Structure formats: structure tokens, C-alpha cells
Amino acid sequence: MSRKLLSLSAMAALMGGTAMAEAPHVAVDIAPVHSLVARVMDGVGTPDLIVQPGASPHEYSLRPSEAASLQGADLVFWMGEDLTPWMEDAVETLAEGAAITTLLEADGTVLLDFREGALFEAHDHAEHDDDEDHHDHDHDEHAEEHDHADHDHDHEEHAEDDEHGHEEHDHEDHAEHDDHDGHAGHDHGEHDPHAWLSLANASTWLNLIAAQLSAADPDNAGAYFANAAAAIEEMEILSAEIAATLDPVRGGSFIVFHDAYQYFEAEFDFPASGAISLGDATDPSPARIAEIQARIQDEAISCVLAEPQFNQGIVEAVLGGTEANTGVIDPLGAELEPGSSLYPQLLRNMATTLAECL
Template sequence: MSTKLVSLSTMAALLGGAAMADVPRVAVDIAPIHSLVAQVMDGLGTPDLIVQPGGTPHEYSLRPSEAAALQDADLVFWMGADLTPWMADAIGTLAKDAEVISLLDADGTILLNFREGALFEAHSHGHDGAHADEKDHAHDHDDHDHDHDHAHEAEDAGHDDHNHDADHADHDDHSHEGHAHGAHDPHAWLSVDNAATWLNLIAAELSAADPDNAGTYFTNAAAARTEMDTLVTEVNATLDPVRGGSFVVFHDAYQYFETAFDFLASGAISLSDATDPSPARIAEIQGRIREQGIDCVLAEPQFNPGLITTVLDGTEATTGVIDPLGADLEPGATLYGQVIRNLAATLAECL
């Protein structure tokens, strides 16, 4: 009798392992996107994170385990070469057989042009006119009716060819005074609208690769979108008491967050995290802080704190530390929401 029980137990374990083996292996570039994918895969599998916490997406050296994750991946979700230019070659070499999805290139992604100059002139960033390039929402599954035949038609429609090896072969290396790649600001994950759009795209891509679990992927995406609505409400409640306050950021990475919550920065100490600001730019920022009574200067954990001290010299502005990547957070499903909450909380406290 016991032998029979052991045999049945072993068989169940084997069947369970076979079911899990059918779930795609997924590699993701940065922690906030990894968090979105983890939400959609919840209960089925865990994506692999390529750029580890504390790493700089623009320049990163792959560890053997991260190279193996790319090599084993069935799907790769990444922002695109504008954020992680080095990863295009890694994907082309290691993930030749994977389905590769660049979120910056995805239908429905809101893209904003880089802002030039140290000081950002006040102008409308309302959703009607702020977006330099807003694409159609080809993967918009707001209804979430889980009619999977219909869902797969949408998946197929948006499934043209996500292997962007050829696309990136001729990618221009533009230089916008520190903007190393592309015309658009690549920090698009700080738009909660983009995150909501990508949740559907992620569910569609996973469902195409793993149709048996499509219901779970789309159910998870729907739940995550509901949580995104709650997140927006929470962040607006955090920011409402300090609206009208003025702030300067360390580098111009936050305009997607600023636009989403209608709370615009007055300037940036550095245009990019790839270059140090010139003395003239620092002087320009200092002048703006003094003349306009800027309330807050926001630093970032991985950059030179001495620059903040220099900028604050002779002003009455306070300072706080913000992080667009969640370097101090545990990677996983909850990280994305915490990144957005932390940005709002730090800004409110600084103001």
C-alpha cells in the first residue's frame, strides 16, 4: 500500500514538474520591468533579472548567471537600446532563439522627447499635448473578458516580429549633450500609463508562448492594472498637499512621473547620468534656485553627493534622495509600486 502511495506521489511531482517546464523562461533587463513581468507570471514562474540592483542600465557587465539567463530565455522583455545599448549585442549573441520585446518600441507606449537645457520652462504637459510620440494601443485589453480566442487574435496582430536584432544593428548613437542614444527619454517606466499598457502586452506575449496558462496571465494582468489605479490614487493623495512647490532633480529622468502626476520639475543638475554637469550648468541651476526660491533639490544614491552640496550652497532649498530603479528594494512583484510610492513620498517630504 505504501509503495503504491509513494508511486502516486512521485507521479504527481513529475506531472507538476512537467507543467512548470512548459512555462516560458523569461529574462528582463531592469528591476521595475522585472516587477511588472513577475506580477503577470505570479503563480506560474519567476522571471530572471539581468541588471541587478545598484547596477547602471546604461553601462553594465554581465555576470555568468545573467548571460545564462539570456541564453536560456524563451522571451526577453527589455526597454530597448536607448536605455541599455550594450544589451542589444548580448541579446543578438545569447538570445538568438528568444522572442525579444522592446517596450520602447511597443504599440501604445507613451514617449517623451528629451528636455534640453538646465532649466525647464513652464509649459503644458497635459495628456493631450505632452507626448511627442504616442502610439496606438494595439495591445489594449481593458475589457479583460478572458475570451482567449479573441485575445489571441490581438496577440497575433501585435506579434509582427519582436526579434529586434536587425533593428538595433543600425541604431544611431545620437549625442544630446549626455543623451547617448535616441531622441526619446528612455525612462518610460515611470509613466504609470505605460506600465498599465505593458502589463497587457506582457500577458499577451506570455499567452502566445504558453496558451495553456493564458487565463492566469490575463487575470494577473487585470489584477495588476487594478492595483495600478489604486497606486495612482495614493500618489496623488501624497502629492496634493505640496502641489505648487518647486523642485530640481539630479538628472533628467523623471518627466514621465512628472507628467503622469502633473507635477513638473524646474530643472535638472545633469541632463544624463552618463555625464557630469559643466560648471556653467551648475551656475545656471544655482541661479534658478536662488531667484525663484526653489524648495527642493533631489539627489540620487549612486551619484556624487558633492554636486548636490555645491548646488545647494547659498540657497535655502532642502534635499532628498530618489531612485528611479529601486536599487535598495527587493526585486519582485511589489517593487514597481514601491518605486512610484517612494518617488512621491520623498518629493512630498522634501517640499
């Protein structure tokens, strides 16, 4: 009898403790953020990834399964329309009843302004204590490190179309402003949306993710907050590891394919010298390529970094006639397995690639 009771009791405990079946349905836009959410949900449930690895987050057509994930979501975590402009309508129409968390608008998120031009100067990361409009929120701890001057120009980017936010070019306006290297016709928000490349932001978001999950699923709140606390400790260890990787090549000069890395640069005090393409999806003009080539030669730039999803031929054109090394850096984890380990591996790989290239 006791053995039977024990068996029934164990079965009941097993059924009652199957947290994954009770976990809220969560949808996340990009792989790095999905990784953070997966880390907080570890042992409780698994979030759905909307933008698949290797795809551009700026323009994307939802698959039926991804639309279904949004439609059935209890919670949605996404960067915001500055990164995935097409997703705003999808979230509003498909995830109408879900709790939506827009990380670029979250309290505590450190935001950096877009940089102008092909070449980055030392003042790009200078302190601007009087710049009160730089952030959407108060960030006393990070403001001195990250404040930038406000810019009035429009920049290259995808605009949201009527259905999925795919790119729409205003060719007349674009032609009238060729001297701005294609800024016109690519309206976007004030801030650089690649904010996940800051470990400080990731740590802020881990607590926010845990709080949002706990509000929807209070029975597992303890697990969520414990996972977030452990992940934050892991971020501190990762930060020290990355600094140690970069220290031997500190002071080296490098060029990136597009201006997506300034959060990483600012956090580890390792600034890039310029970007081949200002926007995430627009090819650089011949004048811009010539400007970058001149800097590589004049300053003996030793490294030019490509990205998996961009045209390698453009990088080869920039490298022509120079002795710079090249490497492939991946800010989205395109070649990594989605999951809780993707985010730290992504940052670790970026540091290793940069160090090896230099």
C-alpha cells in the same frame, strides 16, 4: 486501495501542476520591468534579472550568469537600446532564438521627447496637437497630455561601443560644442527612455507581457492574464494613493539630479523646475550648476533630489548658499528587493520622498 490510489492521484496532480517547472525561461533588463514581468508570472515562474540593483543600466558588463540567462531565454523583455545600448548586441548574439519584446517600441507605449537645457519651463508639458511625429505609435488617449515639440539637438547619453556598448567620447566634437553642455558625442534616440515611470505605460505593458508569455506558454495563459488584470487594478489604486500623497505639497518646486522623471511628472501633473545633469552619466558643467543655483535662489526652490548612484558632492555644490531641502529619490529601485512588489513600492517611495522633501 483507495488510499493508495488517492496518494498516486495526488502525486500525479502535484507533478502535473508544477507550473514553475514548465514555465518559459524569461530574462528582463531592469528591476522595474522585471517586477512587472514577475507580477504577471506570479504562481507560474520567476524571470531572471539582467542588470542588478544599484548598477547603471546605461553601462554594464554582463556576469557569466547573466549572459547564461540571456542565452537560455525563451523570452526577453527589455526597454530598448535608448536605455541599455550595450544590450542590443547581447540580445542579438546570446538570445538569438528568444522572442524579444522591446517595450519602448511596443504599441500603446506613450513616449516623451527629451527636454533641453537645465531649466524646465511650463511649456515642456504643454499640449501640441499638431505634433504628429512625437510618438512612434498612435496614443489617442494620452497624446494631449504628453505631446512635446520635436528637438533637433543631440543630447547627453552613452553611445554603444563594439563589445558592450560602453561610453565612447568624441573629444574633438565635444570640444567644438561646449555651449550645448555636452550634447555632442552622446547620441541616443529621439525619446526619453524612462517610460516605466508612467503607470499608464506599466498597465499597457502588463497586458503585453501576458500576451507574450501566453503565446510561449499557452497552458498557463489563464494565470498570466488573470495576474495582469489584477495588477492593472492595483495600478489604479496606486495612482490614487500617489495623487493623495502629493496633493498636500502640490505646487511646490523641486530640482532633480538628472532629467529622468518627466513621465511621473506628467502623469501626476507635478513638474520639476530643472535638472542638475541632463544626461544619466555625464557630470554637469560649472555653467549648468550656476544656472540651477540661480533658479533655486530666484524662485525659492524648496527641494533638490539626489539619486543613490550619483555623486552626492555635486548636489551639495548645488545646494551651497541655498536653504533648499534635499532627499534621495530612486527611479530604478536600487535599494529594493527585486520581485513583483518592487514596482509599486518604487513609485510609492518616489512620491513619499518628494512630498517629505517639499
